[in-house]
Amino acid sequence: MKIALFATCIVDAMYPRTARATVAILERLGHEVVFPSGQACCGQMHVNSGYFKEALPVVANHVKAFDTEDYDVAVAPSGSCVASVKHQHEMVARRCGDAALEARAAVVGAKTYELSQLLTDVLGVTDAAEQLGSHFPHKVTYHPSCHGMRLLKLGDRQLDLLKSVGGIEMVELPEAEQCCGFGGTFSMKNADVSSAMMADKAANICGTGAELCAGGDASCLMHIGGGLSRQGSGVGTMHFAEILASTLENPATVPGNVQLAGSKR
Amino acid sequence: MSNTFLGMPTLPVFGHGNLNATEKFPKAAHRELGDAQLRANLGHATHTIRDKRLKVVAELPDWEDMRDAGSAIKNATMARLPALLEQFEANFTARGGIIHWARDAQEANEIVTGLIRATGETEVVKVKSMATQEIGLNEYLEEQGIAAFETDLAELIVQLDHDKPSHILVPAIHKNRRQIREIFLREMADVDPALTDEPARLAEAARKHLRKKFLTAKVAVSGANFGLADTGTLTVVESEGNGRMCLTLPETLITVMGIEKLLPSFADLEVFMQLLPRSSTGERMNPYTSLWTGVTPGDGPQNVHLVLLDNGRSAALADEMGRTALNCIRCSACMNVCPVYERTGGHAYGSTYPGPIGAILSPLLTGIKSEENSSLPYASSLCGACYDACPVKINIPEILVHLRGEDVDSKRAKIKVPSQMDLMMKGAQWAFSDGAHLNLLEKGLPLGKLAAGRDKVIKKLPGIAAGWTQSRDIPAPPTQSFRQWWDKEHVAPAAVERSQDGSRNTEGEQA
Numbered sequence: 001m002k003i004a005l006f007a008t009c010i011v012d013a014m015y016p017r018t019a020r021a022t023v024a025i026l027e028r029l030g031h032e033v034v035f036p037s038g039q040a041c042c043g044q045m046h047v048n049s050g051y052f053k054e055a056l057p058v059v060a061n062h063v064k065a066f067d068t069e070d071y072d073v074a075v076a077p078s079g080s081c082v083a084s085v086k087h088q089h090e091m092v093a094r095r096c097g098d099a100a101l102e103a104r105a106a107v108v109g110a111k112t113y114e115l116s117q118l119l120t121d122v123l124g125v126t127d128a129a130e131q132l133g134s135h136f137p138h139k140v141t142y143h144p145s146c147h148g149m150r151l152l153k154l155g156d157r158q159l160d161l162l163k164s165v166g167g168i169e170m171v172e173l174p175e176a177e178q179c180c181g182f183g184g185t186f187s188m189k190n191a192d193v194s195s196a197m198m199a200d201k202a203a204n205i206c207g208t209g210a211e212l213c214a215g216g217d218a219s220c221l222m223h224i225g226g227g228l229s230r231q232g233s234g235v236g237t238m239h240f241a242e243i244l245a246s247t248l249e250n251p252a253t254v255p256g257n258v259q260l261a262g263s264k265r
Numbered sequence: 266m267s268n269t270f271l272g273m274p275t276l277p278v279f280g281h282g283n284l285n286a287t288e289k290f291p292k293a294a295h296r297e298l299g300d301a302q303l304r305a306n307l308g309h310a311t312h313t314i315r316d317k318r319l320k321v322v323a324e325l326p327d328w329e330d331m332r333d334a335g336s337a338i339k340n341a342t343m344a345r346l347p348a349l350l351e352q353f354e355a356n357f358t359a360r361g362g363i364i365h366w367a368r369d370a371q372e373a374n375e376i377v378t379g380l381i382r383a384t385g386e387t388e389v390v391k392v393k394s395m396a397t398q399e400i401g402l403n404e405y406l407e408e409q410g411i412a413a414f415e416t417d418l419a420e421l422i423v424q425l426d427h428d429k430p431s432h433i434l435v436p437a438i439h440k441n442r443r444q445i446r447e448i449f450l451r452e453m454a455d456v457d458p459a460l461t462d463e464p465a466r467l468a469e470a471a472r473k474h475l476r477k478k479f480l481t482a483k484v485a486v487s488g489a490n491f492g493l494a495d496t497g498t499l500t501v502v503e504s505e506g507n508g509r510m511c512l513t514l515p516e517t518l519i520t521v522m523g524i525e526k527l528l529p530s531f532a533d534l535e536v537f538m539q540l541l542p543r544s545s546t547g548e549r550m551n552p553y554t555s556l557w558t559g560v561t562p563g564d565g566p567q568n569v570h571l572v573l574l575d576n577g578r579s580a581a582l583a584d585e586m587g588r589t590a591l592n593c594i595r596c597s598a599c600m601n602v603c604p605v606y607e608r609t610g611g612h613a614y615g616s617t618y619p620g621p622i623g624a625i626l627s628p629l630l631t632g633i634k635s636e637e638n639s640s641l642p643y644a645s646s647l648c649g650a651c652y653d654a655c656p657v658k659i660n661i662p663e664i665l666v667h668l669r670g671e672d673v674d675s676k677r678a679k680i681k682v683p684s685q686m687d688l689m690m691k692g693a694q695w696a697f698s699d700g701a702h703l704n705l706l707e708k709g710l711p712l713g714k715l716a717a718g719r720d721k722v723i724k725k726l727p728g729i730a731a732g733w734t735q736s737r738d739i740p741a742p743p744t745q746s747f748r749q750w751w752d753k754e755h756v757a758p759a760a761v762e763r764s765q766d767g768s769r770n771t772e773g774e775q776a
Contacts, residue, residue, distance in 0.1 A: 007747050009697060013707050014740065016747035023755070035751050041697035048647055050669025051690045057698035065700065095670070150649035179604045183646025185686070190644060191732030192295045196608045197646070198736065226737030229722055 001031045001123075004071035006062075006112065008081045009041035010218045018218060021245035021252075022077045022115060028132055029123055038065035042076075044084035047092055049185045056096045059089050063101060066108045073122065074112040077241045079148020079216050082114040087151055114148060115241055116157035116216060128244050129166035135248040137167035141210035142240075143201070143224065145217035146179050158216045158240050165243055171208045175200070182223035198227040205235060212236040212254060214243055225255070280577025280630035282370030282400040286615020286637035290644045293613040300610075303439050307610050310438045315601045317547025318654075324549070325539070334536045336658040339592035342527055343582060349494040349527050350573065356497025360559020362569045367521075369576045370400035376572050377402060377486065377519055378409050384517050384568075386411075386484045392501060392508040393417035394488025395433060395595055396521040396574055398617040402486070413486065414478050416507035418471050425452040431611030431619065434545050434597040439610050442467060475507065485511040485566070489522040490594070491537060492571075495530040498558040499571065502541060502551050512555045518566035523574050525582075525591040537594060540656040544596035577630030586667040587629045592657045593622050599651035599661060605644055614641065621651035625664045633671045634679075642668035685729045700748070707746035717741035 003026055007019040023033050046055035066074055076082050086109040093102035119125040128134035148154040163170050181197025201224055205213045215221050225237035236255030246252035322328050354364045367373035391413050403413045415424045419437040423430050426448045430436030446462040453474050460470055491500040501508045542551040560569050582588050600606040600620025611619030616627035628638040642665045651661045696706050716723050722738035
């Protein structure tokens with residue numbers, strides 16, 4: 001299968017290792033990954049902040065980059081960006097009165113998958129250790145990000161994949177379904193409330209005794225990780241793609257400053 | 266189309282009263298967040314009630330179908346609201362009731378005051394009602410020399426404490442029983458000084474206090490949960506029986522109801538009597554459901570009035586994207602699951618309607634140009650828990666985003682100097698609307714390292730981004746973006762050995 005990678009702006013600029021892990025997983029399964037170079041961002045930040053006029057060229061750029069026959073499906077390692085592509089692009093085009101863009105956005109949206117959705121529903125991955133050689137001998141907890149959970153209805157796809165990684169010890173996160181408080185510009189416009197939500201999330205994570213918190217959205221992980229870092233907790237965050245890409249031969253570097261027994265670093 | 270002016274207003278009439286916040290949400294939230302007792306009370310109460318709700322909802326295999334039905338009935342109601350209101354009026358009037366139409370809070374208050382004055386009474390008992398909270402009826406009546414006594418236990422607590430409700434269903438959710446005992450001892454003239462903070466003792470004290478009022482009151486003021494157009498029937502759904510007392514004992518009953526509370530037919534009630542109690546109190550069925558259709562000679566109130574309140578509802582109905590907010594049945598499920606509400610409480614929202622539904626309903630009723638209310642659509646992380654919980658499937662996150670757009674457009678037209686947020690969005694538009702632009706920007710990423718400390722994190726950002734760094738670090742950016750790596754080093758898998766995959770996975774960018 002020919003798979004177009006939508007890296008998303010934050011992964012491209014801040015967490016390239018997540019996109020590289022995504023490429024590694026898909027190639028390991030024998031698929032061809034292409035990277036449409038015109039891509040930039042899904043426009044979610046503009047839309048969710050009410051800047052529809054400014055969102056239009058961003059949405060148009062994404063549709064232009066991905067509106068080709070040159071791939072079978074598109075994938076992004078981000079629930080919220082995929083939700084934006086699937087649920088917001090048509091709305092932005094409609095609101096700005098661009099019917100042609102609206103129609104093309106619908107086509108692109110239908111072909112776009114979140115990574116765990118693609119792995120589980122399309123590529124039939126049920127056992128990461130077996131099918132991807134995933135190995136990650138660490139104690140991990142998991143935060144399901146809101147947009148993936150509620151807009152894409154990802155269910156336990158990400159968690160189930162993580163549980164099937166070789167050597168991993170998964171511990172349950174209390175109040176896992178509560179928002180971490182990121183919410184894009186919410187974290188700046190309502191910094192106090194956002195911080196209070198983050199503090200509760202961080203406390204729940206630290207209470208599990210996990211070495212790190214895994215998730216499927218770089219932005220939420222940056223938020224939680226930023227809080228954990230400021231508190232000097234020593235607990236890091238990591239995208240689930242990086243955990244799936246980690247193998248016995250090439251173990252992923254664990255963020256945070258915990259010294260780990262049995263780590264092959 | 267005719268050019269004749271038919272006297273119809275062209276501008277929407279927005280709502281007034283207790284709908285307008287007096288300060289912006291972030292400021293109010295900052296203050297409320299500082300109240301540790303409030304947060305503890307709220308956290309406990311919302312957790313209890315949402316667990317109860319989840320349990321009883323899970324009992325119904327057709328819950329999702331029921332939500333769809335509720336949503337469809339409400340959409341059908343809004344699609345022909347004027348006709349249904351006329352049908353309701355005809356049926357209510359035919360049964361001996363009297364209808365009054367109120368354009369806004371002021372008119373509604375004047376009508377109710379006039380009706381009470383006509384009875385010669387200066388005291389009324391009240392059934393908990395959001396509509397009368399919205400128009401500030403109690404305060405208005407007080408100014409006119411009429412005392413209104415709340416009979417719902419939680420409303421009574423709030424009223425005795427000279428406080429404001431902070432939740433639609435549980436107005437005193439922010440108080441614990443120790444605080445309630447103190448309020449009763451301080452404010453109830455006839456209370457037993459040996460009162461303890463046991464819930465049963467507190468309820469007993471309130472019951473004794475209220476009984477005298479029930480037995481002497483000649484006039485009652487209520488709201489209504491539903492109005493049924495095909496029979497002209499009104500409904501009040503409650504838990505304590507105080508409503509039943511107010512609706513049956515007095516001679517005069519005055520109900521204030523928002524025009525959106527209609528259902529087309531009596532049969533529709535079947536759906537909502539299942540949706541409402543489960544969503545609001547986590548009960549399979551509410552203890553008391555009172556229905557009344559006009560006047561029955563010799564039984565119950567003989568003077569039955571209904572004030573139909575607009576107060577911005579027509580304006581909300583005219584908003585194609587926002588109008589489903591009027592489908593709200595005031596169950597409060599959205600606030601019980603909202604992480605923002607859970608931490609700030611209802612007072613931070615300023616309006617009678619707090620939480621996620623309030624964040625859309627208040628600005629829809631008052632208009633987004635209403636300065637303080639324009640901050641309400643931003644009082645959400647858009648996590649979507651409210652939409653999942655809503656029994657009539659109001660897509661609250663979508664309407665929040667729609668209203669943010671209205672706010673940005675309204676400010677754009679009004680203010681000529683762009684804000685920091687405007688400039689940031691403009692800059693991001695440039696970067697995000699072309700892969701080449703983003704690439705150019707990413708070439709500057711190594712510079713980000715200069716801003717980072719020895720521990721490779723950024724601890725302080727300027728301007729509006731400072732909000733982030735008040736409690737969170739930002740990792741130092743990588744030396745190379747993904748697209749730069751792809752352009753330089755990625756070779757199609759066919760050309761390399763499969764075993765090299767992993768080596769591309771972890772190196773480099775964290776240095």
